[in-house]
Amino acid sequence: MKITVVGGHGSIAMLMHPMLIENDHQVRGIIRKEEQADDLREVGVEPVVCDIEEVDDISEAVGNVDAVVFAAGAGPGSGAARKWSVDRDGAIKLIEAAKANSINRYVMISAMGTNNPRGNEVFKAYLKAKAEADEALRNSGLDYTIVKPGRLTDESGTGKVTIGRDLSSGEIPRKDVARVLIKVLETPEAAGYQFDLTSGDTTINEAIQNLINN
Incomplete structure (x- = not known):
């Protein structure tokens, strides 16, 4: 599969890239800065420099691929x-x-909590922005999957998760989020779903199948 990842130098994307390459996918990574390009090349990803905040039409940067992943984010410290x-x-x-x-x-x-934004002004704006992006995607007519992780950590991950439609709270290692993204990309039947995601006791394969079957 040919895949373009927007936010190609982000923490989750950089964990996901080697696993995608290992699974024989071809990956393009859209990045903001030329100095990020070598990091992508080192793991076998084609870097494409395009600032999605500045460019109105990003279709050329996205290219002719089979699937896209939106992994970009304004990041901590942004207003x-x-x-x-x-x-x-974006x-x-x-x-x-x-x-x-x-x-x-x-x-x-996306993110957990978009249905009831809480926190300070900036975090509320983040959750509201995510909610509007999610709604736009649901109404787009595309074969979407919206993954809404809880608080992200840098632990190595266990490959075991909890998936639900309205989880109360929780956290999950970024590496396990990356693994889930790959699984839904490789599972056409996962299209049309959105779900909350935290660490848990169920393997990723089983959790995705349970979501589809229920």
């Missing part, structure tokens, strides 16, 4: 304005690019 311009508007630009390039499969990293 509310960038939550809207990256987390919402995701919508990728929707438009996917349609323009006849790419049906779209996997999104």
Whole structure:
């Protein structure tokens, strides 16, 4: 499969890339800065420099691929304005690019808590931006999967998770999020679902199958 990852130098993306390459996928990574390109090349990913905040039409950067992943984020320390311009508007630009390039499969990293934004002003803006991006994707007509992880950690991961439609709280290692993204990309039947994601006691394969079967 040919896959374009927006936010290709992000923490989750950089964990996901080697696993995708190992599974014989071809990966393009959209990045903001040229100095990030060598990190992608080292793991076998084709880097494409494109600032999704500055470019209105990102379809050329996305290219002719089978699936796209939105893994971009304004990141910690950014203000509310960038939550809207990256987390919402960037995701919508990728929707438009996917349609323009006849790419049906779209996997999104969202966040738990979008249904009831809490926290300070910036975190509320982040959750609201994610909620609007999710809604745009659900209404896009694309074959979407929206993955909504809890608080992210840098633990190595266990490969075991909890998937649900309205989990109360929890955390999960970034590496396990990366593993889940790969599994849903490789599972066409996972299209049309959105789910919360935390660490748990169920293998990723089993958790995804339970979601589909129930």
